[in-house]
Each structure stands twice: as structure tokens, then as C-alpha cells.
Amino acid sequence: MTQDARTAFLELDLPGLEAWCGARGMPRFAARQLAEWVYAKGTIDLGTMTNLSKAHRDLLAHEMRFLQGDELRDLEATDGTRKLLLGWPAPGVTLPVLGVATGRETECVMIPSEERRTACVSSQMGCPVGCRFCASGLEGVEGNLTAGRIVEQVWRLARKPGVGRVTNVVFMGMGEPLANASAVMDAIRTLNAPWGLGISARKITISTVGLPTAIRKLCDFELPVTLALSLHAPNDELRRRIIPWAEYSTVPELLDACQEWFRKTGREITLEYILLGGFNDRREHAEELSRVARTIRANVNLIRYNEVDGLPFARPGDDDVLVFQRVLREAGVNTHIRASRRGRDIKAACGQLRHEALRAGG
Ligand code: SF4
16 A cells, blocks of 8 residues: 555645646646536546647646545445445545445435435444444444545545435434534535536435534534434433433523524424334324424425334334324424335445445455
């Protein structure tokens, strides 16, 4: 493994790219041209960048790397869902050693529907939260992803056949995005920028397990992103049994932070609630959840659990899910059931591919 001194393109914003070009005797407008090739046209092939001089293309070939990761797996489900397992080099090395799982792997998923192309991305390598039902937290966390590595996931997914433009991005892959907030916000700036991928900020969703201080800080973020709170249980007692970080903040504290979010941004919050068969899917849980949701005028997304090998939770019955939804709706809460069966044949539950790679030793 060798040291890589090249600049990582996707880590730069436009002013950074202009400064980089300027420092190498390239004209300022070359930065915009480069950004257009990479983000708008989706190419990193210097040979096609014919509006740049040959001398500048040679310089770029030596001093710039466009991608940092390596595609270890690329799986497509029968329903069109596509999942990539990416490997990230350790600091100071070029590429991961092929075939050896190191924990520096992350997953990202493209979920196509008639009107949307949603990229589900990771913010960390693994996850420090360790929710009891989730494969992502099983091996802990290996580190944060940089902004460029977050952007790279969307860029790679957009290039897959039939995808074209990504319309939505959700931070619902591996990791707790607000535990890596600075990189996540920088990535969102690039995803949203007219010179970047041009994705509407409102169609970018940060999904957090709930860090009240970080939610309050996010209220001041200049871009109007959407916030989702992974509640998964309507009270502290039940929540602490499945989310270790629930020890650090109570449901009322989270609701306070959410109310501040709504007051300051005017944007509604979505509560994510993963239905675990026989655990949090009873009528009384739905009634309690409806009271919580009404307090903060939240919508609720119900997610049917996808089983993970080795974890003790079951998928809920279809009837139980419908009753749960009906109770919420009758209480006046806007509730949707997310189509979590999508991609089941490629292990779409977050973290499953990485977990398998690590268990198999690569
Ligand atoms: S559900 Fe989210 S927060 Fe919990 S362990 Fe998985 S990735 Fe981390």
C-alpha cells in the first residue's frame, strides 16, 4: 500500500477547486468546467474533457483523484433496488486490499420508484450506536466518512444503468449522521449546489437516532433539509432495550429539541418507527406513539423489520402492521408504511453485506 498525495476531487467545494486550479496555473473557469464534467455529466474520464487543454488534463491525471473508494460488491434486486458495498482506504493509502474485509466498508443503496430515485447513504464506517436490531452496529464503528466519500456514494449510484438523476438522498445507511455532522453538512452542500449534483435540500433527509444538542445545532444549518427521528419505541423503557444511546436522552428531551426544530425551521419532522414483531407493534404502543407524534405534529413512517441473521427480532405480521397504522391514523397522525420488502433478495437491511463480509473474513 502506497501513500497517495493526490487531491481528492470530491472533498473540494467550488471555491476550493478554483483555488486548487489557480495554484497550478489553470484558469479559474477550469474549476467550473471540471465540476460540470464530474457532477452534471457524470464522467471522470479525462480523455472526454476536451474543453480542458492537454497540459491541464495531464496535470490532473497526476495530481487529482476523482474517486477514493473501491466497489467490492454491486448487487441488483429483482425489484430494481441496487446495493453497493464500498471499501475505503485507511488514511495515507490509495485503495483497500481487494478481498480482505477490514471494517472500512460501507453500504449504499439506490431505491428507484416511478417518480423518485432515492440514494440511501452511509455517514460512518459501521455505527457507534449499536441498535439491537441492526446489522450496522454489530461490529462497532471504524471511523467517520469524509464529505467526499459521502458524495461519492451518490455519484456512484447515479452512474448505474437506468438511474440517471438522483432525486432524493436519505442518510439512513450505516452510522449516526449527527455524530459526523460537519462532514455530513459539507456533503449536503455539494449534493445541493448548482455546480454539484443539484439535489433539492428538502429532498435530502437526515435520519438521526436522536441527539438533542445536535438537533438544535442543525436548526441553524443554512439549507432546508428534512429531519427524521428514529424513535422506534414510544417510551424510554422500551427504547432503552433496543437503542443503547437512548440512555443519554429521554423521549421528552428529544421532543423538546424537535419542537425547537419546528419552531425555528417551520419544517415538520418525520418519526421513523421500525416495527419489531411482538416487541413494539401492539395496539398500546400505537396509542402511545400517536400521543408522542401529536405533541410535535410529526408524520410517522412505519418500517416493517427485515430479519437479520443472528439477531433475535422478527418481522411483524401484516395484520398487526395494518392495525398499528389504523390506530395512528384514527388519532389524526399522518402515517405511511414504508415498502421495506424492497431489495430483500440482496439483503437490503442496513449493514448486512458488511457484516457478512467481516464474518467471512473478507
Ligand atoms: S439503526 Fe441506525 S443508529 Fe442504530 S445501529 Fe443501525 S445504523 Fe446505527
